[in-house]
Amino acid sequence: SSRPVLRSPTMAPAPLNKRKIVKKRTKAFVRFQCHGPYSRGRVKEAWRKPRGIDSAVRRRFRNYGPIQPRIGFGSDKRTKYLLPNGFYPFVIHNVKELDMLLMHNQVYAAIIGHAVGGKKRAILRRLHLK
Numbered sequence: 001s002s003r004p005v006l007r008s009p010t011m012a013p014a015p016l017n018k019r020k021i022v023k024k025r026t027k028a029f030v031r032f033q034c035h036g037p038y039s040r041g042r043v044k045e046a047w048r049k050p051r052g053i054d055s056a057v058r059r060r061f062r063n064y065g066p067i068q069p070r071i072g073f074g075s076d077k078r079t080k081y082l083l084p085n086g087f088y089p090f091v092i093h094n095v096k097e098l099d100m101l102l103m104h105n106q107v108y109a110a111i112i113g114h115a116v117g118g119k120k121r122a123i124l125r126r127l128h129l130k
Helices: 095-104 118-129
Strands: 088-092 108-112
Touching: 088 095, 095 108, 095 118, 108 118
Parallel strands: 088 108
Antiparallel strands: none
């Protein structure tokens, strides 16, 4: 089964240019001293910037404390917000926004908004499949 798969016209559109998404860091940044003998669950893991005047973590001493977020961990500008299927997300709330996407169907993928109700959601799905 090493034959190439041919795309038929009825299949979903393919992205215009599919780039490889490179994440510089996938682990979450944790708060300083969230684990240890004295925190015992009182200090949550969610990232907070250290603000102490003498804090070695805030002053970014080598090999001291957890890694802090900084600009170097940012995503590549061309792949930022890119979905794994190669499209950029576009939130739609009505039929007019869905019609606008027809011109950009190789760049953006339609995502139905959270606040869209059941009736309109069904209409959008039906129009999207046509």
